[in-house]
Amino acid sequence: MxxxxxxxxxxxxxxxxxxxxxxxxxxxxxxxxxxxxxxxxxxxxxxxxxxxxxxxxxxxxxxxxxxxxxxxxxxxxxxxxxxxxxxxxxxxxxxxxxxxxxxxxxxxxxTRLDHNRARSQVAMRCGIPADNVKNVIIWGNHSSTQYPDVHHCKVNIKGKEEAAFDVVKDDAWLKGDFISTVQQRGAAVIKARKLSSAMSAAKAICDHMRDIWTGTPDGEFISMGVYSSGNSYSVPEDLIYSFPVTIKDKSWKIADGLPINEFSRAKMDATAAELVEERDTAVAFLSA
Amino acid sequence: MxxxxxxxxxxxxxxxxxxxxxxxxxxxxxxxxxxxxxxxxxxxxxxxxxxxxxxxxxxxxxxxxxxxxxxxxxxxxxxxxxxxxxxxxxxxxxxxxxxxxxxxxxxxxxTRLDHNRARSQVAMRCGIPADNVKNVIIWGNHSSTQYPDVHHCKVNIKGKEEAAFDVVKDDAWLKGDFISTVQQRGAAVIKARKLSSAMSAAKAICDHMRDIWTGTPDGEFISMGVYSSGNSYSVPEDLIYSFPVTIKDKSWKIADGLPINEFSRAKMDATAAELVEERDTAVAFLSA
Missing domain, CATH: 3.40.50.720 (NAD(P)-binding Rossmann-like Domain)
Structure with missing residues (x-):
């Protein structure tokens, strides 16, 4: 090569x-x-x-x-x-x-590509630019078990910030097709293009690294896979798990204390379980 | 598709x-x-x-x-x-x-991709960023007869602007390998990548269109293929020929009056001759 x-x-x-x-x-x-x-x-x-x-x-x-x-x-x-x-x-x-x-x-x-996909899906649904959507969350694994969560997402409609659920007014979509669209998006792109995501992945990498370097805006969090110490959102320790994070001085902090309902809890646990299994298999190879 | x-x-x-x-x-x-x-x-x-x-x-x-x-x-x-x-x-x-x-x-x-290539070749030779090189010119056809010209090129070395020829101090390179490297660059990229230029072409398109939209900086010209009315640099009329241009209010103007030596003149004429031939063949098909 x-x-x-x-x-x-x-x-x-x-x-x-x-x-x-x-x-x-x-x-x-x-x-x-x-x-x-x-x-x-x-x-x-x-x-x-x-x-x-x-x-x-x-x-x-x-x-x-x-x-x-x-x-x-x-x-x-x-x-x-x-x-x-x-x-x-x-x-x-x-x-x-x-x-x-x-x-x-x-x-x-x-997991910023998933984050951007979630953001853009909500924006298109509301007929607004992606910039007017903030605080979507990707929880867990960058795989089809990931949980794209809009319970804390705000959309800016004509200068007014409102909850995504209140603007979209379609709980079935937000808890159904929206989630599966984001989860399956990589496969859909490959099916159409016959090639993996390229530009959007590169854009997400730039977004991720720029935010590490320059920080996140006030009142905003983004999603990235970071080390779980077991102290946030009851996610098992010793996993790289995607959380909502804020970044300042090149250090991330999990945006803690968001209320989690039962629907979200189950999905956060399912993707954590997959990560635990992946880790245990991988670590066995590591020490082998 | x-x-x-x-x-x-x-x-x-x-x-x-x-x-x-x-x-x-x-x-x-x-x-x-x-x-x-x-x-x-x-x-x-x-x-x-x-x-x-x-x-x-x-x-x-x-x-x-x-x-x-x-x-x-x-x-x-x-x-x-x-x-x-x-x-x-x-x-x-x-x-x-x-x-x-x-x-x-x-x-x-x-012809902005050729322009950027010329800029970057000079910059690398001088050990400075591409931004510190201005006023390279691509004359003529976007083909291997194009003439990448650095007779009016300025390089900024530690805050001081100097003529590229005075800094590079290698006339043989500037009138030889530099020119053929830029002319043959597309083929070299294909040979190495097994694919045409993609990112650099996209970047050049953005540069070109941004300059049309927002204008060129004072004292700077860029290269683009524009309509020759026969009034500049003795280039035949009714060709799309790459000239040095400045842009203001979304209108381009050929940067006229630059002194042209014999070396340059011959190369500018050769690429014009190719364009005249292409045009005459194409126009015959157009009216057929």
């Missing part, structure tokens, strides 16, 4: 980007991870037809153990690590566990 | 872009061109192996005659039309000729 990488470098150069200083294409970990401030880990083993979930996890544990170890060895201790490659939450956990000298809080996984 | 287009629409929606209001996917000209403020014509017939240049032009004349006619019929008379599909200059000329009710000045073709 090195010649292809050279082509990507040419593309970057040809953009004449004002902030780009240098590109170092490499397949050497000690070069790639050296003194990093930010690491965006996009590569992983994709699921192939006929592949067992266990084999998929095993292959990815090998990749993210290696990348975590390299981060531990070569990157700055302040590095912010974003894992995008699927299964992103568990890959992120494995990378964090393999980099004991870097705080677990510096690791996150991407 | 309509299902694939639906996938592209999903991608756009999933970006949750703050300025995007609505996307209308269609294969109907009367829908696509209705009341347009901006048209970016990216589709054209690519050259296939064994295809004669004449056959290529014939196929593209059919496409751009049809799109020009549709612009004439459905778009606003103030529409700004950017042609990207190759051969971009001649396709642009055919579209303009097929839209007699729209001023020819509203049509332009993309």
């Amino acid at each position: 090195m010649p292809v990488l050279d082509g990507v470098v040419m593309e970057l150069q040809d953009c004449a980007l004002p902030l780009l200083r240098e590109v170092i294409p490499t397949d050497q970990e000690e070069v790639a991870f050296k003194d990093l401030d930010i690491a965006i880990l996009v590569g992983s083993m994709p699921r192939r037809e006929g592949m067992e979930r266990k084999d998929l996890l095993k292959a990815n544990v090998a990749i993210f153990k290696s990348q975590g170890t390299a981060l531990d060895k070569y990157a700055k201790k302040t590095v912010k690590v974003l894992v995008v490659g699927n299964p992103a939450n568990t890959n992120c956990l494995i990378a964090a566990k393999s980099a004991p000298s870097i705080p677990k809080e510096n690791f996150s996984c991407l | 309509m299902p694939v287009l639906d996938g592209v629409v999903m991608e756009l929606q999933d970006c949750a872009l703050p300025l995007l209001r609505e996307v209308i996917p269609t294969d109907q000209e009367e829908v696509a061109f209705k009341d347009l403020d901006i048209a970016i014509l990216v589709g054209s017939m690519p050259r296939r192996e064994g295809m004669e240049r004449k056959d290529l032009l014939k196929a593209n004349v059919a496409i751009f005659k049809s799109q020009g006619t549709a612009l004439d019929k459905y778009a606003k008379k103030t529409v700004k039309v950017l042609v990207v599909g190759n051969p971009a200059n001649t396709n642009c000329l055919i579209a303009a000729k097929s839209a007699p009710s729209i001023p020819k000045e509203n049509f332009s073709c993309l």
Whole structure:
């Protein structure tokens, strides 16, 4: 893939980007991870037809153990690590566990694409721009068990902020098709394009990293997969779980204390259960 | 391609872009061109192996005659039309000729990617960001006969503006490999990536259209293919030829009066000759 990488470098150069200083294409970990401030880990083993979930996890544990170890060895201790490659939450956990000298809080996984999809679905339903929708939440795993939750979502209609449920006035949709549309969106894009999401994933990565760097606006939270210490929303500890977070001074904080109804609780628990299972399988490979 | 287009629409929606209001996917000209403020014509017939240049032009004349006619019929008379599909200059000329009710000045073709490539090559050579390089020029055709010219290029080194030739101090490179690198860059990217330029072309389209909309900075010109009335730089009339232009109030003006040496003159004439030949072949098909 090195010649292809050279082509990507040419593309970057040809953009004449004002902030780009240098590109170092490499397949050497000690070069790639050296003194990093930010690491965006996009590569992983994709699921192939006929592949067992266990084999998929095993292959990815090998990749993210290696990348975590390299981060531990070569990157700055302040590095912010974003894992995008699927299964992103568990890959992120494995990378964090393999980099004991870097705080677990510096690791996150991407659920911002799901977050943006949820935001845009509500916006289209209300006939307003996506910017006028805030505080959707993606809970849990970046998989089809994720729970896109609009119980705390506000929409801005002609300058007035209202609850999404009050504006949409269609509980059946918000608790039904809306959720499954966001959960299944990746598959729908592949079916139509014959290719995975590309631009929207790149946009979500930029949104995620920009918010880590510059913080979230007052009164607003965004979704990202972060380390669960077991102290928020009764989510089991030692998982990378997507929560609503606010960010300030490059540190995230879970937006705690939101009321959770029974409907939400069940979905938050289901996606947590999937993550526990993924973790236990992956950690067994890690120590094997 | 309509299902694939639906996938592209999903991608756009999933970006949750703050300025995007609505996307209308269609294969109907009367829908696509209705009341347009901006048209970016990216589709054209690519050259296939064994295809004669004449056959290529014939196929593209059919496409751009049809799109020009549709612009004439459905778009606003103030529409700004950017042609990207190759051969971009001649396709642009055919579209303009097929839209007699729209001023020819509203049509332009993309040479901004070549412009950005030239800028970035000089910047890398000087070890400075691309932003610190201005007033490169792409003359003529968006083809391998284009002339990337740095005789009027300024580079900003530690706050001081100097002529590129004085900073680079390597006339052989600036008059040799620099020119051929920019001319052949598209082919080099395809060879490495096995795919055409994508991100850098999209970036160049944005740069081009943003400059039309918001103008060029004082003291700076950019390159675009525009209608030659025969009054600038002895370029024959009735060609879409890439010139250095400044833009104000959504109107471009050729940056006239730059001294042209013999070296440049010969290259500007060679690319003009190619365009004259393309035009004459294409116009014959247009009236056939």
